[in-house]
Amino acid sequence: MLFKATNKILLLLMIVLLVMITIVPAPAAHAEADKPVRVLLLYDSLAKGTTKSGNVEALQHVLAAYSVAVTLQSYDNYKQGDLQQYTKVIGIHNVPDIAITNQDFVRDFTQYRGSYLHIGTNVPAMVQSKLNLQTTQVNEDTFKLSIDDFSQQAIQTEVLTYITAHGGTPYGLISSRSGRQSPFGVGHDGIAYVPYFEKGNLSELAIGYVLRDWLGWTQQSNTYVVFKEIYPFSDLERLEQLSDELYEAGIPFVVSVRPIFINLDYPATKRYFETLKYVQSRNGNLVVNVPEISAILSPLKRDLNNSFEMFIDAMVKQGVAPLGFGAEMYWTYDQYFTNSGLGLFDTAILFGNEEIKHKEQAYTSKSYPSTLYSVQLDFLEQFEYREKALTDFPMNTAITFNFNDNGQELNEAVKWLRDSWVTFADLKYGDHSVVTQANKIRSSGGSLYINDQLIDLASAREEVSEEYEYKPKEQKSFERWFNVQNKVFIVIILVTIVAFGGFFIIGHRLYKRKYFK
Structure with missing residues (x-):
């Protein structure tokens, strides 16, 4: 009996050992598969x-x-x-x-x-x-x-x-x-x-x-439409109008918005966020465009990672959920940029380089799980198409337009999109995430989540009060006493003016009587 019991224990130990051998390497293999x-x-x-x-x-x-x-x-x-x-x-x-x-x-x-x-x-x-x-x-x-x-x-x-x-x-x-x-x-x-x-x-x-x-790439590619160069001082009413036009045409779109790193509690900033929330409700998706390079290379030694987090957290507070970032391609070849701020994102829209200004140039790029290749309309207009309804490009591609205050150019862009017969994808149907220390934003299956709470995309807009104290009032000594003093002086001056007027009238009459005599 003892021999049989010992055999059973040994058999159980062997089974447990085999299971451990089978299971333990899995995380390492998974980690290896996740490497770019x-x-x-x-x-x-x-x-x-x-x-x-x-x-x-x-x-x-x-x-x-x-x-x-x-x-x-x-x-x-x-x-x-x-x-x-x-x-x-x-x-x-x-x-x-x-x-x-x-x-x-x-x-x-x-x-x-x-x-x-x-x-x-x-x-x-x-x-x-x-x-x-x-x-x-x-x-x-x-x-x-x-x-x-x-x-x-x-x-x-x-x-x-x-x-x-x-x-x-x-x-x-x-x-x-x-x-x-x-x-x-x-x-x-x-x-x-x-x-x-x-x-x-x-x-x-x-x-x-x-x-x-x-490369052995097996993922299905999609085509997106992106509007960039959107600032807090852009024509926000025109942006809302553009959102309505694309929504009515059934075209999902992405806007790449410039961040704000100061004065996040100003009404102008809140109106900016409320406009972006409206864009979000009209089947629009948001990504954070990298800031102007001059702001980063200034002597202020800005903590880019902290600045990005503050901006994203302020967006989240207003119910706005960005899904990635937009930048010129060279940003992914800069160690400072990729380690500061861009590490919050797993989705990138990479635009063509216009002016390269490295801070810490690297010769190995940082890759992102979801990356969109960007082309502009004048690039595509060189080509002829065999079929009216185009198939998708070989890689995930963003057809990019600059948002500006020129209504005619935006109208032409909307007309081209309506007539193009391109099937545009909705970014939030993919798996994207943005993570700060305070918040986690993600998308899946067409829905947006903030800290695992589903966002109501049709939520009402908040009205932003115009009454705002942009500069705190300073404490003033003897302010009340000086106010009383000013009022006394005003009364004395008014009495003096009235008395002087009376003396002038009396003197004028006496002078006339003397003249007639």
Whole structure:
């Protein structure tokens, strides 16, 4: 009996041990899965002053939409062993006559076994071999590029590389006036090649299709409409009118609003929040735009994280629930910005860079679980569409408009949105969150929650009183005594004036009598 009991105890211990072995590694595996994909982006030249200028930055912008952490590095600055730290590497070659002379990279690349995407000239032998690739260069002046439902005519070039043979999956189509055709890019088993890529034309969008498969991105993409450059002193009545027009047209939208870091209790600020609450009730979604860079780089040494938290908490107090932030793409390559303030968000709308002003530049980007790639209307107007009803772009994309006081421009924007046949997504149907020390804001399934309490989007607006003491009154000594004294002086002056008037009338009459005598 004792032997049987001992066996049962040993059996139970073995079962418990097996269960622990099975369960314990799960959190570690989950944590590993939550880490963003890391990509090493190498370039030979930024090609400034040429048609390829800006294509490295454009590639960084597209990559961010796939929530990857990108490390940017030139071939000249490559150090031995860097390549082996990555499973995905992109090489972009802008200048045909620049060969890679960094022997550390040359040696490491022969040992590299991860995924590799090559863009431009000087195709490595490994890429040619694995894709069974054959190419030819042709002098062209213009060509047509087509991919999915999009096409663009008369893209200018001087020399174009055509893919004449390959053993991979083709992406898009390049066509010349002479009838020559070539895939825009090809890929197979983690190796991909794109011969042509420039900023500002359809190739910027087309490379998104290649990257989606190369990165193994499986999430469904959506298209959003975003209005930015909204300030407390903007025409808030026009913003409400715009919200009504889009609501009546059945178009969900996003507004990226500039924050306020001082005077959060002023009536003007509260009216700003009440307008944003109205926008929220008209199927609008809110994100916090990063502040003007001059305010951050000023000598005031502002605590950006604390300032963001105060602004968001003030919004929450008024029933307003932001779901992310909007910023120029370079903000994600700055250690100070990403560690101060932007860590409160898990959703980003990244606009194209206009003026880069780093505080602590970093060469590895911070990624966000949900990131929207931003394009403006003039970019899309270059393209022709095969179908009237457009399919979604390869990555989550925001069609962005600047909000201003020009009623005609806003009317034209609304008209384009109504006529575009694009199915716009509602941001709050995704899972987004903003967390401060005092509040947690999240969205799910079309609903908004503040501290796990469902927000009533149709709640009534609060009227904001105009009577407000903008500057506290100072304590004044003897104020009551001086008021009494002033009143006494006023009475004395009035009595004096009346007496003087009486003496003047009497003197005038006496003078007249003397004259008549």
